[in-house]
Amino acid sequence: MRTTFNPSPIGPPSIGLIRAAVYNWALARHHGGRFVLRIEDTDLARGRQEYYEPLLEVLRWLGLDWDEGPDVGGPNGPYLQTQRRPLHLDVARQLQAAGELYESFSTPEEVEQRNRAAGRHPRMGYDNADRDLSEARKAALRAEGRVPVLRLRMPSREVVYDDLVRGPMVLRLDATPDPVMVRANGDPTFTLANPVDDALMGITHILRGEDLLASVPRHLGAYLALERIGVARFTPRFGHISSVLDEQGRPLSRAVPDAAVLGYRDRGFLPEAMVNYLASIGWTHPSAGEIFSAAELVEAFDPRRIKPRPVKLDTKKAASMNTAHLRALDTERFTSALRSFATDTGVLPSRLDARQRRLLRRAAPLVRDRARNLDEAAGLVAFLFQRDDSISLQDEEIASRVDRTALRAAAEILADVPEWTEETLQVQLKDGFGEDVAFARAALTALRLSITGRRVTLPLYESLVLLGRESSLRRVGRALGSPGEPAPGSGDRGPVGEPLPPGGCGTAPPRQCELV
Incomplete structure (x- = not known):
């Protein structure tokens, strides 16, 4: 068997186009055949050179390797x-x-x-x-x-x-x-x-x-x-x-932002999740359910299972599939994927030293269970790799949520914590605030914002431990207006917001801690 994918470079690689590539690739691999890539660039009126390389780029990203075609050659060239x-x-x-x-x-x-x-x-x-x-x-x-x-x-x-x-x-x-x-x-x-x-x-x-x-x-x-x-x-x-329709039931065009496949890569989707989603648009796996790997796709692929009727684009389903594939990664593979994405997008330094690599690996399990994509994951770990003096409360929305009186009280407690562990930090802060739940909520909120500079974060106690005592106290001090560690002191306590059970994120265990 010899299948082929023959795209024309007339626009950014779209969902409908690359879905055909997934099917032809899976059909060839299912039968142990060869997958041939040929670029049909004869439409000189509409074809543009700038769209040629993205076609190859998206196939490489998705792992749709071709046996003959541009870059790999073959006995039946040329392939343009x-x-x-x-x-x-x-x-x-x-x-x-x-x-x-x-x-x-x-x-x-x-x-x-x-x-x-x-x-x-x-x-x-x-x-x-x-x-x-x-x-x-x-x-x-x-x-x-x-x-x-x-x-x-x-x-x-x-x-x-x-x-x-x-x-x-x-x-x-x-x-x-x-x-x-x-x-x-x-x-x-x-x-x-x-x-x-x-x-x-x-x-x-x-x-x-x-x-x-x-x-x-x-x-x-x-x-x-x-x-x-x-x-x-x-x-x-x-x-x-069948053709792919947009979410309003209209023919999907390249003008629709969600139609561009590389846009999903830029938003932190895993390539294996995108292959899963593209294959599932109008095709069902006979036994694996909605979530399946590329290997499972190849093993079961039968074109007779493709629905002939038009199918709507479902971005929520795509996001859900990506989350499932993220959760399925072991720590090593997730850390590698996160590091690659975060360095490519400039969230993390291009080169991580040994200490930074260990830190990222320690944070990875926390992030994997909270983020829906690699972009969110990179945002959640970014604070760990920023200089202490780069974390500020200049953002008005964030600054408005910081009760400095409550933060100063938290700083006094942290300064006396004997052992910088999650358990000790939780006990010391809980005992330090006593029964004043509203004030505790304000303090924990201010503490989280002061060390991360973000509204959406990892759980507080884990964040403090990952960041370490010195950096944590230095960041709290900066939030209080001091360049060094916060000086002991206290102020009047007043209720702020609704009660939050002690323990960082409280009882809500979803994807991440979000301050409300």
Whole structure:
């Protein structure tokens, strides 16, 4: 089996496009076949070089390795369609010599006039009128300055076409007007280039968008002609996958921010979670449920399980899947993923020393169980790697939540903590505030903000231990207006906010501590 993914670089890689890549890759891997990447960059009007590299980038990120194609080569190159133009035109000459292609001189206006005269809709399309022009008539038209296109002579036959997704359908090929294969300027069309490339590359199976369903008769006619001249040995099996709609039920366009696959990477999604989500858009795993790995996808993949109906984009489902994949990572793999993302995005230093690496690994289990993506995870650990003098309460919203009287009371308690452990810190602060729950809440809130500078944080006691006594006290001192550790002192206590049970985040164990 040889499958192919043939994207056109006409915009950022989208959900609908890369979903087709996932399916073709999984189909090839399921059967132990080869996955071929070919870039169809012949649409010069819309294609842009800036979109070429992101196509390769997103496939690499998702782990959709290709066996033949750009960067890896192969025996059937080149793999950029614009570089294959001589091959296309050589095959076109063979087809014309065999009578499969013919010269057509009709203009669109003439076709429309003939349709009107015959009582057909004027936009019905080409009427095959030039099939049997005499050589004398062709010469006369050339003398007028006309340049012909080359059209495929569609066969007069009925075929049973078995779609890999939608099942069998009966097509009458001669009900389709003879398509243009080579334009008047000498450029091959998609209807010629695509079948020629598939034939020369030995492609056996293709899963592609349902927008190409209308082109099936033309492509089948082209493959039959290629078989007759010996360029193709068979016609590939096609499957047409459903389109993806946005959350309002409209066709998903590249203008929708959530349609861009690389945007999910930038928001901290795991590649394995994104493969899971892309595969699940209209396809169900027979046994694993909603959450499955790439290996489980490959093992069970069957294109007959792809729903033929359009499917809505579901960003909440994608986020939920990513959270599940994050939770499933062991500490080493999560730490590695977090470090890579956080250094790439500048949240962490590009190089971590041994102490910083140990610190990140210690924090990883706390973060993994609270963050929904790597972006949130990086934000939760950022305070551990910032200089003490860079943590400030300049943000008005954060500063407004800090009761400095309560913070000073907490600082006095912390200064006398004998052993800097979670248990000792919790006991000392709880005993220090006694039964004044409201004041304790204000103090813990102020303490958390002063050491992290963030509204959403890791649990307080774990944060204090990870940060260490010296840095913790220095940050509290800065929040109180002193460059060093806070000086002992106290002030009047007053109730602030609603009661919070002692113990950092209280009884709420969800993803993270959020100050409310």
